[in-house]
Amino acid sequence: MSNSVNNKEDNYIVSILVENKPGVLYRISNLFRRRNFNIESISVGPTEKKEFSRMTITLNGDDATVEQLVKQLAKIIDVVKISLLNPRNTILRELALIKLYAKDSRARSDILNYAQIFKGKIVDTTEDAMTIEVVGTPEKINAFIKIASSFGIKEMVRTGLTALERGG
C-alpha cells in the first residue's frame, strides 16, 4: 500500500473565509468541478466584517482527497482563511422548512405536538397543509423529517449546514 492513499470516506466540514465580491463563489465551485470533488451542501453569508463572507461546505470523501481539496482551495487568491472543522468542537446549525399534508384535525394536532418536541415553529397553514420551520443540527433535522414523513411531505427545503468553531 505504499503508493495508494487511504480511501475511507467520511464527512467533512470546510469553513472558508473569502473576499466578499462578485465571482468568488464561481471560483470556489469551479474548483470543485475542475478537480472532481463533490459538494454535499454549501451555505454562504456575510460575516462581522463587510469585506468578507463565510462559506460553509460539507463534503464526503477520504482523508487524502479532502486534504488535497483544502490545499487547492487555499491557493485561490480570494480565500482569506480556510479551516477544516472538527464536528466535535463546532457549533453546527441548519434550517429546514417542511410543508406537510394536514388534512384533518387529528393530523394537525399530531404535527403540532411533534413540532413542539423538536422546538419547531408552525410558520404557515392552509386548509390542507402546514409548514414547519426546524432549526438545529443536521441529525435533529433528519430525525424530524423521519417522523414528519409519516404525514406525507409536500415540499421541503434545507439551507445546508452552517458552522462556527467553539471557544474564543
Next chain:
Amino acid sequence: MADGYARVSGRPGVCIATSGPGATNLVTGIATAYMDSSPLIAITGQVAKAAIGKDAFQEADIIGITTSITKYNFQPRTCSEIPNVVKMAFQIATSGRFGPVLIDLPRDVQTEVNEIIFSDNIIFSRLKYNMIPHPLQVEKAVNLLLNAERPFILAGGGVIASNASQQLLALAELIMAPVATTLMGKGCFPENHPLSLGVVGMHGSYEANKLILEADVLLAVGCRFSDRTTCNVSEFCPDAKIIHVDLDASEIGKNRKVDVPIVGDAGETLSKIYDGVVKRLCRKEESVWLNRIEEIKRESENIYSSIQENNLTPIKILKELREILPNDTIVTTEVGQNQMWASLYFKALKPRTFITSGGLGTMGFGFPASLGAKVAKPDTPVLDIAGDGSFMMTSNMLVTSVNENIPVMVVILNNSMLGMVAQWQRLFYNRRYSAVKLVNPDFIKISEACGAIGIRVGSLEELRSAIGQALKNEVTTVIDIPISPEEDVFPMVPPGKGLKEMIYNALKTSSILAKKSERLKEMID
C-alpha cells in the same frame, strides 16, 4: 512568444489581444503557461460594461473561460482600479509558484478619463508562501540521505524557476547522487556532468528510467510526479523512501504518497539540506552505487551505438546540433517525436536553455517561444527543433520574425507525418494509420515568401554548413531536413505501464509486436 520570453528571462511576459475571438485565441497559450508555471500577463479587450452579459458583438466571457487556467483574473470596472490591478497581476504571476494572470479591460474602462492615483507600494499581503522549509522536515531529509545507499535526485521545473541549479549541483556532488530531471527540469543540471542521467519518463533515457527504480531514497525537488514522468505511478519507485520538495503545498501528496514532505523554495531547501548533510558526512570512497551507475551508462551506450544506420537519423541530427551549436544556445521544441528526440539526444547544459511545452504539450509552441527567447536574449543563438506538423500550426510567425527583426533558427525534422501519433498507431494499433499522413507545403518557399531564408539539408555535412550560415544570417533561417516517416522514438514506456516495462529499442518492439499478433491470432483461432 510572451511565454518563451518569460521562460528564458524569468520575468513575466505580456501579451495582448482584442475582445471575443482575440481573447479566445489566447486560451491555448495561457493554458500552456499555466501547466508549466510560467509567469504570463494576458491583457484582453472586453465590450463596454453595459454590454457585458448581453451577447454583444465580439463578447466572450473570458473571465469564466480562463478561471481554471489562470492563477487569477481581473476585470476592472473603473479606470481608477487599473494601477492596483496591474500591480497585483504582476505580483500574483511572479509569487510562489509562478503562473499566468489575465486582465480583462472593458472598452469604456479603457477610454475613461479620470484622475488616477498611482501608489507605489502596494503589497498584496495574501501572497505569502513558505519559502523557508521547516527545519524538522529538512532534518528528516538529511537523515534519510545520509543513510541512503542508493540516493537519487529527480529535479523538475521548480529548480529552474527558483534559480537553484547551483544548489542542486552542490548537493548532488556532495552526496554523489545521480540526477535525472523531468522534461520541465531539463537543463537545471548540466547534462554533460558524470552524475547526469538525462530525463526520466515515458521517453526518458535508458539510464534514468533504469536507475531511478533502483534508488532507495529519492529526493524529488520542484516536480509534480506527472504521469509522463512516473508512468504508471503505482509502479514508480515502490520501495524507495521519497522526499518531496515543492513550493506549492498542493503538489505534495497529490499524485504520489511521500515519506518526507517539504514545502519550500527549491533553492532554499537544497542549500539547507546541503548544510545538514555536510556537517555529518563521512565520505565513502568506493561506492557500489557509483559503479552501478557506470555500468548502466555503459549498457545504454552499447544498446544505442550498436544501432548502425547510414541515413540521416534524428539522433544523429540532434547529436550533431549539440556539437556545432554554442553551449549557451537556447533550444525550444515543438511537440511530438521532435520534442522527445531533443529531450533524449540534445544535451542541455544550462538552465533556461531548453524551452518546451511539457504539461500541455502544445504543438506550435516552439516557434513563437523561440522568438520570445530571442527577444529576452538577443545575443544568444536560438533554435526551434520542430516537427513538420507542429511548425504548420504557427509558421505564420515567420512574418513576425522578419518584420520585427527577430532572427532565429528552425530545424524541421520533416517526416511528413504527425510522427508521434503515427508511432503509437504503429506500435499499439498494428500500423493502422489514421489521420497522420501530412502533405506539407514547401517549407523553403514558405520561408522565402515571408522574407526568411530556407535551406533543405540531406546530410550531416550540409547540416553543418547550414547551421554555420544560419548563425550568421540576419533573418530567420528555416532548415528543412527530410527524415524517414517510419522512425520511432526509443526508449518508450508504453502508456499505462510502469517504468520497468520500458521498450528500449526497435528490436525489442518487433518482438513485442510479434507476440501481440500471435495473441491476436490465438484469439481469432
